[in-house]
Amino acid sequence: MTDRQSPPLQKKTAAYTFSTSETARINAFFDARQLPDCLQKSIGNYIAKKTSKELSDPVMLDRLRNAIVAQKDDYWKPQRMRSLQYTKGYSVLGYLAYHFPVYFMQTEHILAMLAGDGLLKKKMTILDIGTGPGVVPLAIADFYSKLDDATADIYSVERSEEHIEAFLFLRNACVPKGGKVSIKTPKKEDIQRSIPTKISEQADLIIFSNVLNEIGKGSVDARADLVMRYAERLAPDGSILIIEPAEENTSTQLRVLSLALKKEGLTIHSPCSFIWGTNCTPDRCWSFTTRRCIQPTRMMEILAKCDQPFRYINIDIKYSYVVLRKDGKVRDTYRVPAGSRVLRISQIHHHVDKRINLIAAKMSENLGDAKNLMFRLCDGTADKLVFAVVPSFHVTPENEAIVSAPYGTILELESVHVRYNKEHDAYNVLVSRNTRVGIAGETEREE
Ligand SMILES: C[S@@+](CC[C@H](N)C(=O)[O-])C[C@H]1O[C@@H](n2cnc3c(N)ncnc32)[C@H](O)[C@@H]1O
Known part of the structure; x- marks a missing residue:
């Protein structure tokens, strides 16, 4: 299912319109399905640096495998029963080796989708909340490296020092200083507390990627309050993007949260359409999308040299998302015409x-x-x-x-x-x- 061919990018009317050569570069990247070489090398270098071991070291590799398995076991538990925060030592390294590549490539697909929907501008200020090791900012930098004429300033917030350390290592290795994308040093802060003062006053895009499910012990109200607080920093024509794993419980909670945010006054731009003009009942709404699977990274291949190789290869892109706006803009304005002979x-x-x-x-x-x-x-x-x-x-x-x-x-x-x-x-x-x-x-x- 995940091996479905991504539809080739079409040039659409959008705030930032791709030229033919930009479209070709982006499509070539999606066709190759590979984490950029610089990030592959730098993730390996960072793991070697932090563990003071060669990447072939069997003890280090076993510890990394254990961290990955523990993260995966935790992932399937309801939030209140999870024990890991992915924020320290081997769990951060496990995140880099196992989750980072898929989430990175997923972010690039989502950026292409936003561009297709006309939601990317030539000059963007972007805020990434719960950035971890900088998956989203680094993916934005890579996406923009394929564009001729677009620039972005990216601010981020993260509470884990070790994630921030990994983020800065990867940024310094792979994102040129003074280039089209300026990735600011993340603010070390608990996102449930006040918004850090030194981040941008107005953002064109605010992203919560794989983070809200860790907030508020499952409380929709706590998550909605958090998003609404950050929404105060959203430009009038800006977008909020929330992404969650496709797992049933997490995905369904995203739909419940989306409706709560709609009731708070934000508009659901996509993927949902309200074609009869009614609110929905999202309690059982498990809906996610997929993209072509990625190529295993070199680090995954090293980890897979063991009895159960499949446990360390993470290549499927499956995610749930919602885009929210303040200005009422929606992807599809279609409404069922009055008098249609169709059943609700x-x-x-x-x-x-x-x-x-x-x-x-x-x-x-x-x-x-x-x-x-x-x-x-x-x-x-x-x-x-x-x-x-x-x-x-x-x-x-x-x-x-x-x-x-x-x-x-x-x-x-x-x-x-x-x-x-x-x-x-x-x-x-x-x-x-x-x-x-x-x-x-x-x-x-x-x-
Ligand atoms: C699963 S990771 C997601 C990282 C990244 N956004 C991605 O998509 O790969 C969740 C991140 O949110 C951070 N986080 C969770 N709760 C937080 C909080 N209350 N304040 C700041 N960061 C938080 C964690 O430290 C972790 O780095």
């Missing part, structure tokens, strides 16, 4: 075993297998999960948009058959040869 998903229980028409966003990649494809659908009105189920031999030119449309696309589904799935308390709508699937609003837009 909230009414689907009245139509079990019948054929219906729907308009809904595709909110997952394929969750099934190659024979039976399955995609989550959402129109913002449902309180139960709804999936489009497509036997592969029923895919036709008339309905293949359900397969090829990117995550978040709003689709019109004409003539799907409703089934109730008791085991999962969910509804399946069966897409058959007789079903037509199109991009919502496309006919109106063409006229």
Whole structure:
């Protein structure tokens, strides 16, 4: 599933528009799927420096493997039961070896998405909250190195001294001083306390990457308060980007948080669309996107020379995200036209075993297998999960948009058959040869 080809970047109307050569450089980078060589070398050098060992040292490698396994075990626990903070000694080194490469590449995909949505400007001030070893700032610097004409100042906050030390080591090794991107030394601060004074007064982009799930012992209110406090530093036309791992609980909590922030006055720009103008019920909303997996790094390959190599290779890019705005801007302005002969998903229980028409966003990649494809659908009105189920031999030119449309696309589904799935308390709508699937609003837009 993660090996899906990223769609090639198109030149779109955007605040910062890519030239043909910029587009080519960015696409070449995504095609190679490799952590830049300088970062690969520097992560190795940093691990060697901190442990005073060669990278081939078996004792050091075993400690690193143990730290990675402990982090992974912790990752699957609910927040209140986690014991690790990834902030000291081998846990920071484990983070660099195992998590950093995927999150770095993921950030570059997200930057390309923001650019495609017109949310990157020629000159940006960016704030990265809970920066860890600088994954996001370093990815921004690398992304911008492929652009001709854009610059950025990046501020960040992090409480762990050891993460900051690693961050500065990597920055000094890989980001040219006086270049297009200026990465300021991170502020050492607890982000739950006041906002550090020496960071920018107004940011065009504020990023919380893989951090809010560590805040507030699971309390949505505590997380929402934190985001709203930082939102005071957001430029009127700026964006807040929250990213979380795709794991079910963390991902669902992000949707609950997103709705809480909407109720606080921010607008959800993407990926959710509220096509009936209602608020959604996010309690069971597990929705994430994927990108092509990355190539294992050299450090991963060294760690994988053991009995259970798969435990140390982390290459899948899967994440949940939300972009929020203050100015009401949304990715897709589509609303279901008055008088449309389509069913709100909230009414689907009245139509079990019948054929219906729907308009809904595709909110997952394929969750099934190659024979039976399955995609989550959402129109913002449902309180139960709804999936489009497509036997592969029923895919036709008339309905293949359900397969090829990117995550978040709003689709019109004409003539799907409703089934109730008791085991999962969910509804399946069966897409058959007789079903037509199109991009919502496309006919109106063409006229
Ligand atoms: C999982 S790491 C994410 C790092 C980076 N943003 C990324 O996406 O890879 C979470 C980071 O948030 C930091 N963090 C968690 N709670 C914090 C707090 N209350 N104040 C400052 N930093 C915090 C941790 O120290 C850690 O470096």
